[in-house]
Structures are given as C-alpha cells and as structure tokens.
Amino acid sequence: MKRSRIDSFIMQQEGLESLSRDIIRAIQLKKLNRLLSLEKERNGYYRDLPACLKSLDELATLPFTTDETLAHQAGQLLLLSQSRIRRVLSDATSGTTGAAKRVFYTEADLENTVRLYRAGLGELVFPGDRVMICFPFSGPQGLGELIAEAVSRLGAAPLKLGCGLSYGEYADVMEREKPDCFVGMPVQLLSLLRVCSRGSLRRALVSGDACPDAVIHCCEDLLGSRLFPHYGSREMGMAGAITCPAHAGMHLRENDIIAEIVDGYGRVLPEGEFGELVITTIGMEALPLIRYRTGDYTRVLPGVCPCGSEVLRLDSVTRLGQEQEMARLDGAVFTLEEVVDCRVKLDGAACAVEALVRDTLSAARLTAAVKSVFPEREVSVSIRSVLPEDHALYPGKRVCLSS
Ligand SMILES: [Zn+2]
Structure with missing residues (x-):
C-alpha cells in the first residue's frame, strides 16, 4: 500500500530524508522550546512558563489555553506585528462572555495550509480532474480559495461553488461541469448524492463538520468509493489531519501540531482512549498556542498505520455538547x-x-x-x-x- 502523503509533507517541510516517531518527537520538542524561550524573551503571554522543557512528557504540566484567552488576549498571544498578518478569523459567538475569538495568520501560515491541503487532496485528486468545492468563498485568502489553490497545484480544475446554492442549482452545475471530485461537508455530500445522484462524481474529501459513521457509509455506497475525511480547526490554520490510502484515521501534521487527549479533569489519556483534543500549535507563525482546549472529541489511534506511516492518527472527530x-x-x-x-x-x-x-x-x-x-x-x-x-x-x- 502507498504510504500516506503526510510523510513526504513533513519530510519536505522539515528538510528530512526519513521519518520516525523519534524524529517527529525531536522536532516537536525543539520547536516547542524555541517558542517557550521566545515568549520569555519578548515577555509574551506565555512568559511565566519554563523557558525550556527536557522532554515532551513535561508538556502535560503546563496550563491550558482556552477560548476565553483567544477572545480577550489574542493581541498578547500574537507573536508578530499586525503588518505581517494576512488574515484574521473572528468568531463572534464563541466563549461564554460573548467576546469574539480571534485567530491571526501570516503568509507562511496560509502557505502551510495550502501545502497540507495539497497533500490531503493528492490522495484523491489527479491531474485533469474537475473538483467541486463546496466551502465558503469569503475573500482572497478564505477557506474556499486556499482549497482551490491546492487543487490547481495538483493540475486539476477547481469549481468554486461555495455552500449556498439550492439543490437545483447544484444539480445543474453537476450536469454541466461533470465534476470528478467533491470537497465539502459530509451531510452536504449525502444530500447532493440523494437529490442529484452521483452523476460524474467518483471521489470526495469531507471536512468542516462531524462525520457520523452512518453518513460516511451512506455516502460511500452511493459514490462507490471510500471517503477521505480531513480535520482542521481555525487555531491550526484550518488544516490539521488527512486521510491516507489505508483509510484508518487521519494523520496529523505533527511537525506543526502536538496533540494530547485529556479527560474531563484535564488529565492526559493514553492512546486509544476518547477525550477532548488539546493542541499545541508549534508551527503557527502568527499565533502559536500552548495546550489549547479545542472542545473537539476524539482519540489517538494506537500503533502504526497499515500504510506504514508512524505519524499519529486521529479517529473521527465530533464537537463536545x-x-x-x-x-x-x-x-x-x-x-x-x-x-x-x-x-x-x-x-x-x-x-x-x-x-x-x-x-x-x-x-x-x-x-x-x-x-x-x-x-x-x-x-x-x-x-x-x-x-x-x-x-x-x-x-x-x-x-x-x-x-
Ligand atoms: Zn496511513
């Protein structure tokens, strides 16, 4: 079986010739310590944390970062001057205080997002394919445009449909444009397959919302192929984990993100156990977070993937609540x-x-x-x-x- 493209993505990003768990953990510790020492130096939000950890196991002793922090202290978390920021995402409904949670991205952050999309989409999109993109097109560096850029880099043609069309309008486009692939949310795909039928569609990447097993199976039956779920959140630049040809969980871009799973008391759980995903985004240039509680519920799948990759895999993800x-x-x-x-x-x-x-x-x-x-x-x-x-x-x- 072909190994996950996540391996070549990480090796390329980090200038490596091989990849193993030890190598990944060494990269994570190095980047985390670089961030901790920078925070000390600049008297940043995380200035009270130790300047250096001896091992990644010590990460579990550091405090969590929450939505409240992102809502009220995003400016203090920001590592760079505002002039370097290319995009800000704000969520007016998050948190209990009603304050907007803000996340900032530099050009390099957005480029990394496109590269991960390219790796994830590369498993199902081939040169010459036509790809219908059913995520919002909200501006030059919005989610839809970043996906479209990744599709173009694979030598395929993006169809920028967004998610606001009626079923009749989607059916017309599918009839006229004959897309090979779909990129959008899981239930949206199932609705389209049930209203418009499969038509020319053969493969799909789903993201942006929970993927219940039954919805996945119904989509796969109608599409005649396995789906490629992706996981991402704003705090990780909307790009986090991709599915490989083994379809055995989603490989996380671990050179940029350290994942932990914690229980309701905030205690770290072993591999295989379900809990809340906590991320440390050591690869984000504008706004790296240490132990951010995502509010997402999943587990880390134990062992090496059947594709041969040792890169950590997340099971399917739902929101808590x-x-x-x-x-x-x-x-x-x-x-x-x-x-x-x-x-x-x-x-x-x-x-x-x-x-x-x-x-x-x-x-x-x-x-x-x-x-x-x-x-x-x-x-x-x-x-x-x-x-x-x-x-x-x-x-x-x-x-x-x-x-
Ligand atoms: Zn794999």
Whole structure:
C-alpha cells in the first residue's frame, strides 16, 4: 500500500530524508522550546512558563489555553506585528462572555495550509480532474480559495461553488461541469448524492463538520468509493489531519501540531482512549498556542498505520455538547434513505425534527429513528418533499438548536 502523503509533507517541510516517531518527537520538542524561550524573551503571554522543557512528557504540566484567552488576549498571544498578518478569523459567538475569538495568520501560515491541503487532496485528486468545492468563498485568502489553490497545484480544475446554492442549482452545475471530485461537508455530500445522484462524481474529501459513521457509509455506497475525511480547526490554520490510502484515521501534521487527549479533569489519556483534543500549535507563525482546549472529541489511534506511516492518527472527530448530539441523531436519521436533510430543535423534554425527503417517508419511521437516540424525549416530526429551490437546512456546522 502507498504510504500516506503526510510523510513526504513533513519530510519536505522539515528538510528530512526519513521519518520516525523519534524524529517527529525531536522536532516537536525543539520547536516547542524555541517558542517557550521566545515568549520569555519578548515577555509574551506565555512568559511565566519554563523557558525550556527536557522532554515532551513535561508538556502535560503546563496550563491550558482556552477560548476565553483567544477572545480577550489574542493581541498578547500574537507573536508578530499586525503588518505581517494576512488574515484574521473572528468568531463572534464563541466563549461564554460573548467576546469574539480571534485567530491571526501570516503568509507562511496560509502557505502551510495550502501545502497540507495539497497533500490531503493528492490522495484523491489527479491531474485533469474537475473538483467541486463546496466551502465558503469569503475573500482572497478564505477557506474556499486556499482549497482551490491546492487543487490547481495538483493540475486539476477547481469549481468554486461555495455552500449556498439550492439543490437545483447544484444539480445543474453537476450536469454541466461533470465534476470528478467533491470537497465539502459530509451531510452536504449525502444530500447532493440523494437529490442529484452521483452523476460524474467518483471521489470526495469531507471536512468542516462531524462525520457520523452512518453518513460516511451512506455516502460511500452511493459514490462507490471510500471517503477521505480531513480535520482542521481555525487555531491550526484550518488544516490539521488527512486521510491516507489505508483509510484508518487521519494523520496529523505533527511537525506543526502536538496533540494530547485529556479527560474531563484535564488529565492526559493514553492512546486509544476518547477525550477532548488539546493542541499545541508549534508551527503557527502568527499565533502559536500552548495546550489549547479545542472542545473537539476524539482519540489517538494506537500503533502504526497499515500504510506504514508512524505519524499519529486521529479517529473521527465530533464537537463536545449539542453538536455531538446532532451527530448521533444524524447517524440514526440518515440511515433512512429517503432523508435528504433534517433540522432539530430541543425545547425542554421536547424534540422537534423537520425533514426534507425524496419520495415519501412515514412519520412513524422518522419518529422511531429519532427515538432511538432520544428515548426520553417527546418527539414531533414534520416532513416534506424536497424541491429544486430548497437549500441545506444548516448553512454551516450542524447542531441541535435550542429555543
Ligand atoms: Zn496511513
């Protein structure tokens, strides 16, 4: 089997001729110590931490960085002057205080993102392919444009569709442009496959939201090939971990990110155990974070990948909280092959589900699927047939809404 492109990505980035766990850990310790000593020197946000660690095991003794810090002290975390910043992402809804969480990127940070996308997409996109990109196109260095750049570097043609078209509009583009590959969110892909059918599509990379196993399997059945999930978050430059030809988890770009999994008390868990992902982003030039609590729930898969790579692999990732409930619900509801999309509202003990379907679906079958996840709740459902002018029921990440 072909080894993951993550190996050649890391070797190229770091100027190495071979790669092993020892080499990766040595790079991580070196970059972490460089950051710690820089913080001491510049009297930065992390100035009170030790200037040097003897081993990576000592990382677990350092305090966490949280969303609150990113909301209120992003300026202090920033390593460089504002003139070097090429892009700022701000999230007005994060944190309990309502303050906006801000993340900054330099040109080099964005270039690293494109390079990782190129490595991840290189597993499924070939020269001459046409690739439909269903992520937002929000400006010159937005997510959509960075993916499009990676697609172009692979000698393929990006179709910049974004995520705001109606099903009818997507169907028209797919008919006219005959894309080979899809890049977008998992449920969005399943909705398209169910409304528009596979058409010319043969391969897909999914990212940006939870990937429940059932949704993955339904997509793979309709597409006739295995999906390539990707994981990234804003704090890691939107690019984190990619799937290799073994389809056995997502390889993390470990030369730039140190991953830990912690339990509810913040204690580090061993490989194989599920918990919250904590990242130390030693490769970010503008805004490196030490032990940032992502709020994402996953585990590190034990052992060496069947592809031969020793680069750490993450299992599928969900968000803690109501997005995790949504992923469980999607896992149950999308096994009904009539369902194109669904939206959920929780109100005390009540759970209202709105579903768009093709053909017909009985309320009893949908209710039973919802009850399998929420046995205690009072479930009500509303069902209607999908129309060409319908849009996805969630514009972005899927979450159980509450009133
Ligand atoms: Zn692998």
